[in-house]
Amino acid sequence: MKRITVPLDSETIEDLETGDEVMISGVIYTMRDAAHAKITEMIKKRARLPFDLANQVIYYCGPTPAKPGNIIGSCGPTTSSRMDSFTPLLLEHGLKGMIGKGERSAEVKDAIHKFGAVYFSALGGLGADYARDVKKSEVIAFPELGPEAIYRLEIEDFFAVVIDDAKGNDLYMQLSVN
Amino acid sequence: MRIIPPELITQKVAELVSDCNYFLPHDVVNALKEAAENEDDKKAKTILYKIIENHKTAKKGVYPLCQDTGIAVVYLESGNEVSVSGDIYRAINKGVEEGYSKSFLRKSVANPLTRSNTGTNTPAIIHTSLIKGPNIRISIMTKGAGSENKGAMKMLSPADGAQAIMDFVLETVKKAGASACPPYIVGVGIGGNMETCALLAKKSLLRSVNDFNGGDKEALKLEKDLLREINMLGIGPLGFGGRTTALAVKVETFPCHIASLPVAVCIQCHSARHKTITI
Numbered sequence: 108m109k110r111i112t113v114p115l116d117s118e119t120i121e122d123l124e125t126g127d128e129v130m131i132s133g134v135i136y137t138m139r140d141a142a143h144a145k146i147t148e149m150i151k152k153r154a155r156l157p158f159d160l161a162n163q164v165i166y167y168c169g170p171t172p173a174k175p176g177n178i179i180g181s182c183g184p185t186t187s188s189r190m191d192s193f194t195p196l197l198l199e200h201g202l203k204g205m206i207g208k209g210e211r212s213a214e215v216k217d218a219i220h221k222f223g224a225v226y227f228s229a230l231g232g233l234g235a236d237y238a239r240d241v242k243k244s245e246v247i248a249f250p251e252l253g254p255e256a257i258y259r260l261e262i263e264d265f266f267a268v269v270i271d272d273a274k275g276n277d278l279y280m281q282l283s284v285n
Numbered sequence: 286m287r288i289i290p291p292e293l294i295t296q297k298v299a300e301l302v303s304d305c306n307y308f309l310p311h312d313v314v315n316a317l318k319e320a321a322e323n324e325d326d327k328k329a330k331t332i333l334y335k336i337i338e339n340h341k342t343a344k345k346g347v348y349p350l351c352q353d354t355g356i357a358v359v360y361l362e363s364g365n366e367v368s369v370s371g372d373i374y375r376a377i378n379k380g381v382e383e384g385y386s387k388s389f390l391r392k393s394v395a396n397p398l399t400r401s402n403t404g405t406n407t408p409a410i411i412h413t414s415l416i417k418g419p420n421i422r423i424s425i426m427t428k429g430a431g432s433e434n435k436g437a438m439k440m441l442s443p444a445d446g447a448q449a450i451m452d453f454v455l456e457t458v459k460k461a462g463a464s465a466c467p468p469y470i471v472g473v474g475i476g477g478n479m480e481t482c483a484l485l486a487k488k489s490l491l492r493s494v495n496d497f498n499g500g501d502k503e504a505l506k507l508e509k510d511l512l513r514e515i516n517m518l519g520i521g522p523l524g525f526g527g528r529t530t531a532l533a534v535k536v537e538t539f540p541c542h543i544a545s546l547p548v549a550v551c552i553q554c555h556s557a558r559h560k561t562i563t564i
Contacts (some may be wrong), residue, residue, distance in 0.1 A: 171391040181352040209464025231466035233339040235348035
């Protein structure tokens, strides 16, 4: 088990290998379908983004509403492939990591390799337990999107597995070959 | 004729959508435990136990099992000696809206073209059928999109037979891969026509995990053969490898046209949330 902090620096990324189990601590930003569409439009219009993408990690997640007195609701990963068409552009603009679940397209895997980034899978359907790893939660953009808003999350010991490392390896490919 | 007030339907539906999202059915929990004990792969075993832990956290009632609290699929079976003194569909939708709001569930229903969220998690998808007697039976499945998106329907040729059905189901499960949160429960509807096979596949997921299709010898054989083949794919719990790719396969059949062989596959994730009540 490797312990890493986010945002990601190049040393951490170089050290991560496909199949590694990691505990992530630091700051991540949630973004799913609708937020990806909006951010992509903003990049194309050269508008100022709600957060600087450089070295950041995006979490594909739309949490349930927090019950009173809680930081967040259930908050597991959503399917990453729906974000595939948006991802290469974000990587080109400095994004270094994504957390989601499931396979990525060939284009995304190529872009991860090209830009020296990393793709993690969290454990799908374990949203109740992931809620306990979130220490702070704040909507920083697109509140009108409800669960699809961008949340800034402070996480501690958030479990994930490296699927695509910066060297171009892919865990699902390795599993299917074996 | 027994008369039921619509408010009772609303109250029961609100309770059902909430219960579905915080309490995993016992048969699913037991099947996960059994799979964890039988799994040889260390990582797969660990993940199965993590899934069971998540259910223990959820049942405390603070965090739903999954952040995708689903779209409500309602199976309404109404007796011929009972009547609701009002609009039953409105009562059900009101129950869904109240349940999702009061139990802090995510509202995930949107206009398909504008993508604007309806804000209430309604309309529910309601399937109605008539039964005998003085009761109303309501089954609700709160199904997430991660697994629903991996469903598939195909018109096979009658000449293709059982092998083509097997191939299509296996191909659909392979495509679901790690994305739809295995171990799966796979619902297979065979026959009828385009919409009937899809309805059969979906509704089969209401059956208990350990319930095999005892009434149909060929369906039972397919259930067993498919489960064995699926668990040889090596996808494993959440796609990290292992023998537990599916907990069960449910096959339902309906006679079809001599020229047709419609088949639908409905993928259910490990968070197999559904509950039935009788009013």
